Amino acid sequence: MSSQLNAVAEQINGIILGKAHQIRLALACLLARGHLLIEDVPGVGKTTLAHAIATSLGLRFQRIQFTSDLLPADILGISVYNRDTGGFEFHPGPVFTNVVLADEVNRATPRAQSALLEAMEENQVTIEGETRQLPLPFFVIATQNPSYQIGTFPLPESQLDRFLMRIELGYPDAEAERALLKGDNRRDMLLRLQPQLDADGLARLQLEVQQVHASPALLDYLQALVNATRRSPSFAHGLSPRASLALLHGARAWAYMDDRKHVLPEDIQTVLPAVVTHRLNPASETTGTSGSTLAAQLLEEVAIP
Amino acid sequence: MRDIHWLSATFLLAAAPHLLRMPLWISALVTVIAAIRVLQVRLRFALPRKWLLALIAVAAAGGILLQYRTLFGRDAGVSLLVIMLALKLLETHSRRDGMLLGFLGCFLLVTNFLHSQTIPTALFMLICAWLLLATLIGMQYTGIWPGWRQQLQRSGVLLVQAVPLMAVLFLLFPRVQGPLWGLPQDAYAGLSGLSDNMSPGSLNNLILSYDVAFRAEFKDGKTPDAKDLYWRGPVLWDYDGRTWTAPRLTQSNEDLPETGDLEYTVTLEPHNKRWLFALEFPGQRPPRAIATRDMQLLSFTPVRSRMRYDMTSAIGVAYGADEDRSVLARSLRLPATSNPRTGNFAAELRSRHREDRDLVTAVLNLFRTENFVYTLTPPLLGEHPVDEFLFETRRGFCEHYASAFTVLMRAAGIPARVVTGYQGGEINPVGGYILVRQADAHAWVEVWLENTGWVRVDPTAAVSPARVERGIASALPRSDPLPMFVRGDFAMLQRMRLTWDSITYSWNQWVLGYNPERQRLFLSQLGFSEASWQTISVVLLVFAGIAVLIGAGLALRDLRGVRADPAKRAYERFCRKLAQRGLPRGAAEGPRVFARRATQQRPDLAAAIEDITALYVGLRYAENSSDAETLRRFKQRIRVFKP
Numbered sequence: 001m002s003s004q005l006n007a008v009a010e011q012i013n014g015i016i017l018g019k020a021h022q023i024r025l026a027l028a029c030l031l032a033r034g035h036l037l038i039e040d041v042p043g044v045g046k047t048t049l050a051h052a053i054a055t056s057l058g059l060r061f062q063r064i065q066f067t068s069d070l071l072p073a074d075i076l077g078i079s080v081y082n083r084d085t086g087g088f089e090f091h092p093g094p095v096f097t098n099v100v101l102a103d104e105v106n107r108a109t110p111r112a113q114s115a116l117l118e119a120m121e122e123n124q125v126t127i128e129g130e131t132r133q134l135p136l137p138f139f140v141i142a143t144q145n146p147s148y149q150i151g152t153f154p155l156p157e158s159q160l161d162r163f164l165m166r167i168e169l170g171y172p173d174a175e176a177e178r179a180l181l182k183g184d185n186r187r188d189m190l191l192r193l194q195p196q197l198d199a200d201g202l203a204r205l206q207l208e209v210q211q212v213h214a215s216p217a218l219l220d221y222l223q224a225l226v227n228a229t230r231r232s233p234s235f236a237h238g239l240s241p242r243a244s245l246a247l248l249h250g251a252r253a254w255a256y257m258d259d260r261k262h263v264l265p266e267d268i269q270t271v272l273p274a275v276v277t278h279r280l281n282p283a284s285e286t287t288g289t290s291g292s293t294l295a296a297q298l299l300e301e302v303a304i305p
Numbered sequence: 306m307r308d309i310h311w312l313s314a315t316f317l318l319a320a321a322p323h324l325l326r327m328p329l330w331i332s333a334l335v336t337v338i339a340a341i342r343v344l345q346v347r348l349r350f351a352l353p354r355k356w357l358l359a360l361i362a363v364a365a366a367g368g369i370l371l372q373y374r375t376l377f378g379r380d381a382g383v384s385l386l387v388i389m390l391a392l393k394l395l396e397t398h399s400r401r402d403g404m405l406l407g408f409l410g411c412f413l414l415v416t417n418f419l420h421s422q423t424i425p426t427a428l429f430m431l432i433c434a435w436l437l438l439a440t441l442i443g444m445q446y447t448g449i450w451p452g453w454r455q456q457l458q459r460s461g462v463l464l465v466q467a468v469p470l471m472a473v474l475f476l477l478f479p480r481v482q483g484p485l486w487g488l489p490q491d492a493y494a495g496l497s498g499l500s501d502n503m504s505p506g507s508l509n510n511l512i513l514s515y516d517v518a519f520r521a522e523f524k525d526g527k528t529p530d531a532k533d534l535y536w537r538g539p540v541l542w543d544y545d546g547r548t549w550t551a552p553r554l555t556q557s558n559e560d561l562p563e564t565g566d567l568e569y570t571v572t573l574e575p576h577n578k579r580w581l582f583a584l585e586f587p588g589q590r591p592p593r594a595i596a597t598r599d600m601q602l603l604s605f606t607p608v609r610s611r612m613r614y615d616m617t618s619a620i621g622v623a624y625g626a627d628e629d630r631s632v633l634a635r636s637l638r639l640p641a642t643s644n645p646r647t648g649n650f651a652a653e654l655r656s657r658h659r660e661d662r663d664l665v666t667a668v669l670n671l672f673r674t675e676n677f678v679y680t681l682t683p684p685l686l687g688e689h690p691v692d693e694f695l696f697e698t699r700r701g702f703c704e705h706y707a708s709a710f711t712v713l714m715r716a717a718g719i720p721a722r723v724v725t726g727y728q729g730g731e732i733n734p735v736g737g738y739i740l741v742r743q744a745d746a747h748a749w750v751e752v753w754l755e756n757t758g759w760v761r762v763d764p765t766a767a768v769s770p771a772r773v774e775r776g777i778a779s780a781l782p783r784s785d786p787l788p789m790f791v792r793g794d795f796a797m798l799q800r801m802r803l804t805w806d807s808i809t810y811s812w813n814q815w816v817l818g819y820n821p822e823r824q825r826l827f828l829s830q831l832g833f834s835e836a837s838w839q840t841i842s843v844v845l846l847v848f849a850g851i852a853v854l855i856g857a858g859l860a861l862r863d864l865r866g867v868r869a870d871p872a873k874r875a876y877e878r879f880c881r882k883l884a885q886r887g888l889p890r891g892a893a894e895g896p897r898v899f900a901r902r903a904t905q906q907r908p909d910l911a912a913a914i915e916d917i918t919a920l921y922v923g924l925r926y927a928e929n930s931s932d933a934e935t936l937r938r939f940k941q942r943i944r945v946f947k948p
Contacts, residue, residue, distance in 0.1 A: 213928035217873070233451035262927040266895035303892035305873075 018176025034164020058195030498576030736807025
């Protein structure tokens with residue numbers, strides 16, 4: 001991993017304790033130019049993580065708190081009549097930034113959720129017929145509460161598919177929690193964070209990630225995995241080509257962070273749960289098998305060619 | 306739980322035909338046991354203990370012994386099997402038990418064929434096999450259950466995949482003449498057909514049977530008129546005043562006249578007797594059969610499976626002009642005391658007609674002109690049945706007329722005998738053959754005339770010409786009971802019935818009738834002339850072996866990845882070496898993860914393992930590094946690698 005990335009990771013590890021793997025995944029997701037979904041119960045540090053990532057990378061950061069009365073204009077911006085100039089003036093919404101933290105994204109109505117959708121997929125927004133480019137890099141970190149909590153609009157599958165990875169932070173272990181309790185206020189620590197990178201630097205890294213080599217043997221493995229989800233009766237439906245691409249990009253980023261110029265099957269295996277869990281459903285609703293069980297089962301069943 | 310439901314349901318389905326046939330107590334016991342098992346899964350009460358099950362099993366076996374007087378044989382054996390399987394259902398705890406029950410269910414399924422081999426049975430069993438297979442498949446799912454749709458679909462695919470194998474085995478599996486192991490005697494109970502004796506009322510039961518006696522297909526479609534279709538069966542000589550019986554069959558192997566110009570093929574249903582039916586008079590002997598002096602065709606053994614033979618016949622001729630005196634004497638014998646009025650009447654006729662021919666004509670005219678009625682429900686006859694019939698009741702069925710006519714002839718000194726068999730038949734335009742049912746059973750008379758020989762006389766035809774010209778249905782009053790459809794009142798039903806029968810005929814012909822002869826014919830067409838069953842077995846085994854080898858080769862190719870690049874193959878050699886030392890690599894284990902695990906367990910090999918893994922990873926996954934030199938070095942490292 002480049003020294004800058006290393007420093008970024010170190011810095012975030014210092015704030016979110018005991019979650020090195022998830023932080024690495026989040027960075028890999030960013031390097032692969034994908035959007036990240038963090039799903040967990042409130043209070044495990046989702047927002048803190050998003051904030052820390054943005055600050056450490058030296059990116060502009062905006063936070064949108066999603067609520068049930070959030071309107072698309074609250075995300076994208078609005079044109080207001082200016083009496084001085086005698087014309088309409090566009091006031092960009094919070095989405096015009098590098099890192100958007102969409103907090104509790106499943107609390108908003110589908111209408112507000114889909115406003116974010118175009119931005120995520122196209123890196124542009126269309127307001128009042130006018131298409132405006134978003135700054136680059138553009139990275140959405142959405143957090144959501146587990147959908148069994150009340151007052152949530154679960155994201156539709158089409159929207160879930162647009163997140164490259166979905167991670168869960170989970171509770172810290174006893175040791176990490178003790179350190180957290182003993183340590184400084186996280187909010188103060190966030191304020192003290194120094195940017196280790198800037199937007200141009202990140203763009204350069206992202207370009208390098210794309211150069212990581214994926215050999216035919218590796219692509220064989222990737223295709224075997226994807227085909228297994230399409231053929232096996234355990235899955236309601238197979239992985240989409242977009243998921244295949246996500247898997248490859250994620251694995252490339254992971255290999256890059258491991259200082260390699262080529263992807264290994266292990267890279268795919270490492271990122272696969274985060275990449276596919278939110279895209280897989282069990283064929284039978286009744287068995288209660290979750291996406292993560294399915295992902296583990298998939299990894300176990302498909303041999304490396 | 307799901308599996309138990311499936312097992313219980315498929316078991317009951319497979320046993321259903323048996324349950325309908327068995328004594329009520331067995332069917333009830335089996336159904337109750339299956340219901341208990343299903344309820345048990347729902348309500349979760351404890352299954353019966355072993356000793357209780359053993360007790361029930363012994364009691365049931367005792368019950369079967371009492372019912373059938375044996376534990377063996379078809380019916381008793383199948384009952385025992387069904388009960389034991391039902392009890393096994395109560396004893397099924399693990400998956401292994403379930404699998405066992407599934408396979409035993411397949412066996413139970415096959416026993417259905419001991420009773421019936423018709424198309425509906427075959428279809429029903431195909432469905433049962435499909436469900437059984439689905440049950441067995443369902444038991445394979447330990448975790449996620451894909452649903453019954455998937456289960457049935459997969460089972461169906463498996464069945465379809467088995468079709469070529471089935472066809473090959475059907476065509477090539479060595480066929481043995483007759484059943485491979487003798488079917489138990491009771492398997493032939495309930496076959497209906499003509500018997501070797503006839504008394505008033507004995508044919509009536511047959512007439513009510515809708516069962517097929519045989520089918521005949523005439524060559525070139527030259528079907529004779531219905532009135533000429535006399536299918537000869539048992540010939541009855543001896544009369545005790547009431548019952549006609551056939552003599553103990555003499556094995557004399559008569560030369561047949563060989564004048565037959567009518568060629569046809571008979572497909573005879575099993576009737577557990579030795580008669581083979583042919584139009585009179587037969588011109589040749591079927592294989593494995595003899596012909597008697599009185600022109601009966603007798604198979605060497607009772608006909609217990611469907612039989613097919615080619616025949617030629619000459620119809621409308623007489624034979625045996627030079628008949629033996631002793632034979633003629635026998636066909637004049639009458640019991641001294643019975644039917645005195647008939648005797649007197651015969652004497653009176655004799656005095657009026659000097660010529661035998663005139664006398665025969667006179668009696669036929671009598672039947673025709675006097676008030677004789679042809680009916681299936683004649684009044685009962687007393688001590689002198691022929692007297693009562695001729696002079697009082699005058700209502701009778703073909704057997705009454707044949708009997709009375711023969712007695713009259715004998716009393717008048719003309720040699721005569723009763724011939725039973727079938728008359729007419731139904732032409733099936735769909736299949737182009739004649740269908741003869743038990744309902745077509747008939748009795749007629751043969752008289753011996755000087756210089757001519759034995760001549761057929763049918764007194765029934767004199768009374769009711771419609772019987773021989775248009776069949777039984779048109780000859781009987783409408784109030785007489787007849788099996789459904791025989792009258793053919795509904796044209797469409799009639800048509801459907803005929804179509805179905807012609808399908809059955811083809812099934813019998815091509816599927817059930819595929820016997821050793823046909824197999825030999827088929828094989829000789831393939832180029833294996835004169836193949837014995839040993840040769841067939843060897844050929845079959847060789848082909849099966851080759852097929853298995855190819856299949857295994859393909860499977861191994863997939864497993865081993867023959868198409869894989871040399872680096873992969875060398876790496877697998879390396880993995881095998883480690884596996885021999887108790888360090889197998891999981892199929893989904895990446896090279897670096899495996900290397901880490903291996904070095905943890907064998908730190909002494911750490912350097913070599915890491916070196917090889919690095920080379921492998923470079924060769925297989927990195928860019929532009931699979932040059933020959935590195936590959937050679939990689940292979941060399943693995944060669945010298947000695948864990």
